[in-house]
Amino acid sequence: xxxxxxxxxxxxxxKVSQLCMDANFNLNEDVLDALRDSYEAEGSxxxxxxxxxxxxxxxxxxxxxxxxxxxxxxxVIFVEIGEDVEIVGGRLYDAINEGVREGYKKGFLxxxxxxxxxNRINTGDNTPAIIHTEFTxxxxxxxTFMAKGGGCENMSRLAMLTPADGKEGxxxxxxxTVKIAKANPCPPIIVGVGIGGTFDYAALLAKKSLLRPLGTxxxxxxxxxxxxxxxxxxxxxxxxxxxxxxxxxxxxVHVERYPCHIASLPIAxxxxxxxxxxxxxxxxxx
Amino acid sequence: xxxVIHLKTPLTDDDVVNLRIGDRVSISxxxxxxxxxxxxxxxxxxxxxxxxxxxxxxxxxxxxxxxPARPGRxxxxxxxxxxxxxxxxxxxxxxxxLKATIGKGNRSEAVIEALKQFKAVYFAATGGAAALLAKAVKKAExxxxxxxxxxxxMRLEVENFPVVVANDIYGNDLFKEGVAKYERK
Numbered sequence: 001x002x003x004x005x006x007x008x009x010x011x012x013x014x015k016v017s018q019l020c021m022d023a024n025f026n027l028n029e030d031v032l033d034a035l036r037d038s039y040e041a042e043g044s045x046x047x048x049x050x051x052x053x054x055x056x057x058x059x060x061x062x063x064x065x066x067x068x069x070x071x072x073x074x075x076v077i078f079v080e081i082g083e084d085v086e087i088v089g090g091r092l093y094d095a096i097n098e099g100v101r102e103g104y105k106k107g108f109l110x111x112x113x114x115x116x117x118x119n120r121i122n123t124g125d126n127t128p129a130i131i132h133t134e135f136t137x138x139x140x141x142x143x144t145f146m147a148k149g150g151g152c153e154n155m156s157r158l159a160m161l162t163p164a165d166g167k168e169g170x171x172x173x174x175x176x177t178v179k180i181a182k183a184n185p186c187p188p189i190i191v192g193v194g195i196g197g198t199f200d201y202a203a204l205l206a207k208k209s210l211l212r213p214l215g216t217x218x219x220x221x222x223x224x225x226x227x228x229x230x231x232x233x234x235x236x237x238x239x240x241x242x243x244x245x246x247x248x249x250x251x252x253v254h255v256e257r258y259p260c261h262i263a264s265l266p267i268a269x270x271x272x273x274x275x276x277x278x279x280x281x282x283x284x285x286x
Numbered sequence: 287x288x289x290v291i292h293l294k295t296p297l298t299d300d301d302v303v304n305l306r307i308g309d310r311v312s313i314s315x316x317x318x319x320x321x322x323x324x325x326x327x328x329x330x331x332x333x334x335x336x337x338x339x340x341x342x343x344x345x346x347x348x349x350x351x352x353x354p355a356r357p358g359r360x361x362x363x364x365x366x367x368x369x370x371x372x373x374x375x376x377x378x379x380x381x382x383x384l385k386a387t388i389g390k391g392n393r394s395e396a397v398i399e400a401l402k403q404f405k406a407v408y409f410a411a412t413g414g415a416a417a418l419l420a421k422a423v424k425k426a427e428x429x430x431x432x433x434x435x436x437x438x439x440m441r442l443e444v445e446n447f448p449v450v451v452a453n454d455i456y457g458n459d460l461f462k463e464g465v466a467k468y469e470r471k
Binding site: 043044046047049050053054056057060061064066067068069070071072108109110111122151182183184186236237238239240242243244245246247273274275 | 308310350351352353354355356362363364365367368370390391392410412413414415416417418420421435436448450452460461463464465466467468469470471
């Protein structure tokens with residue numbers, strides 16, 4: 001029997017539309033756990049109150065099916081597609097963009113995309129999505145949707161360090177990025193770090209690292225230690241929730257590393273706000 | 287934790303004189319929305335010596351671009367946007383009698399000086415608590431610049447809108463003092 005490899009474009013559209021709404025209304029359990037832990041750990045009464053508000057906000061958003069944050073973000077989509085999967089009845093990227101269009105309309109989500117970075121005219125439907133695609137040897141189509149807010153994205157940074165800067169240079173750059181950002185990215189934040197690759201690839205690694213569930217450790221012990229060290233130094237800054245002072249500035253730091261050129265040490269820091277809106281769906285061909 | 291101070295708009299000098307950084311405040315009455323594009327237009331009007339589309343004396347401006355309202359609801363989710371982008375415009379509006387602004391994140395030295403000079407305060411609302419803050423909004427109507435969509439100026443009727451005093455009229459800054467208190471060297 002032939003392997004089933006077909007997936008309908010219209011089905012992709014429908015799923016993406018649901019992901020957009022689901023992510024914006026229903027905060028994932030790992031983020032809620034991180035907020036609860038932070039509430040317990042926080043020493044500042046002002047910051048503690050912020051955590052209480054954020055937990056209450058998540059509850060209201062879920063109950064009323066309304067956006068957690070009015071900035072419902074750029075639609076960032078990660079696609080994993082089996083090498084044999086065939087999309088029928090349309091093209092993959094068109095189907096995804098149609099899903100974003102539909103989801104942002106149906107869900108009363110804010111449309112935050114402008115057609116041109118200099119002319120600044122709104123596209124009116126939150127498209128185009130930013131799409132990253134990878135092939136897999138598995139026979140499925142996996143789509144991960146992330147609503148990326150503007151405030152935290154604006155505080156992200158990238159540098160091409162020298163190999164001599166090493167681990168200390170990397171940690172300093174990450175801590176400095178959070179320090180410069182202060183209250184602007186809506187702390188408590190999640191910090192995504194990409195080390196290595198090239199100029200472009202480091203940034204992608206940083207963004208992808210954010211997809212790992214909060215509260216999990218990196219599989220490589222050396223990287224896990226690096227994450228812990230960065231988290232401790234970030235939380236020593238005292239920025240706190242909303243920048244009003246406190247012990248919890250970041251809830252989690254995620255690091256990904258990749259081979260790079262003998263002359264290079266690229267590092268990218270992608271900052272994510274506490275409204276960490278990520279949802280995934282896996283579709284199996286018929 | 288300090289008790290919550292209840293304030294009704296429009297604000298008076300007596301109201302702001304008593305506020306200190308870190309005070310939790312619950313606002314009821316009318317507040318106006320404006321963010322980047324609306325500020326640009328307001329200040330252009332002032333520069334041309336023209337009237338503003340609403341009387342800003344003793345009023346509060348809230349930096350927000352809400353998500354669209356579902357049918358039957360006054361407003362969509364409406365948390366604060368980052369305030370520093372409005373810093374270049376704020377002193378000119380304070381000079382015209384604006385009594386408070388609400389947003390998230392710290393303000394420039396120029397704004398902090400203007401708050402002292404014109405006896406006005408800056409409140410921080412919790413960024414990303416947009417569904418919770420929407421519950422405090424009872425009515426919303428567009429006052430000006432409908433063409434700006436989410437950036438239009440709206441008149442919101444709010445009940446118990448929760449904020450914290452981030453900059454008072456005495457030059458204090460909760461962002462600076464709070465961080466200094468919890469920083470570990």
